[in-house]
Amino acid sequence: MDHRFVGTAELVETPSVAVVVDVMRAFTVAAWVFARGAEKIVLAGSLDEALAWKACRPDWMTLKDGPPAPGFDLVNSPGLLRSADLGGRTVVQKTTAGTVGALAVKEASLVLCAAFVVAEATAEALRTCESDSVTFVVTGEHGQAEEDLACAQYIARRSTEPETDAAEFLRRAARSRAATELEQGLRQGSHPDDGALCVELDRFPFAMVASLEGPLMVLRPCPTPSSTGAART
Template identity: 80%
Template sequence: MESRFLGIGELRSTPSVAVVVDVMRAFTVAAWAFARGAEKIVLAGSPDEALALKARNPEWIALKDGAPAPGFDTVNSPGLLRSLDLGGRTVVQKTTAGTVGALAVKDAPLVLCAGFVVAEATARVLRARGGDSVTYVVTGEDGRADEDLACAQYIARRAAEDGPGTDPADYLRRAR
């Protein structure tokens, strides 16, 4: 399986399979949201879009990165999600890196959003699906964030293996 590692700005065409990686916030928070019972997550392209979605759906939970802001329920923080009841609810999420990357490849036939917390599950999906090529969208720091690249490389390695294989420790150290 061929692996390409690109920043958002380096995307020139729609890949057939895209794995969008944002370790520090977006997709770690998404995994926590699902673990806390969220039914689905809607990615917003801008803070205004997130707030408009929330206005039309007041029961939704609106998350953003950065400082707290009026209209948003909280910021993208796994720790802060612990105080919210997400059971059966929809989360609308806007971030500067992860959601932007996912929306940039939204027309791909398969888009997976990942961080280390779901890395093994992501690799299993890629192994099961097969295919010739996967584009890993490294979202942070214009495609240069080492934690995102380390996670993407780990997933790529695990997707190519059958069995226990690669130890994540070296990759996780890069994410600190």
């Protein structure tokens, strides 16, 4: 299996299979949203679009980067979502990097959104999709975010070498600039536990698949064949 690692801006054509990685924090948060009971996540192209969808569907919840803001129900923080009751809800998510990367490959035949918390389930999904080529979209820092690259490289290796150990990849993520900023409280709308929660390995037993449903790019959890255990919440 051929693996390519690119930033969002480097995408020149639509890949057949894409894995969009945002560890700190969009797709760690997305996994927590599903763990707290949400049915689906709608990936929005802008803050205004997110608010427009909510205006049409008041029962939907909205989530964004940064501090709380009028019209938004949730912030992009796994630590702040741990106690949320999202049973059966639809959450509209807009972030700086992760949702942008997913929307950039919305025409791909398979789009997986990933972070360390769903790494093994994502690798298993790749092992079963029978594709000769996978493009990993490294969303943070214009494709240079160390935590996203480490996660992408780990999933790529794990998809072909299932005995690959995660320790060094997790160390790289834990030492990244994003992790340092979270630890120092430099990112708005964060919780002190966010950095640690973002480098938990395989907390959840599902991959996350994004696909077009009419005009919407919708993310849903997808349990893998070997995922028989319940998520740890």
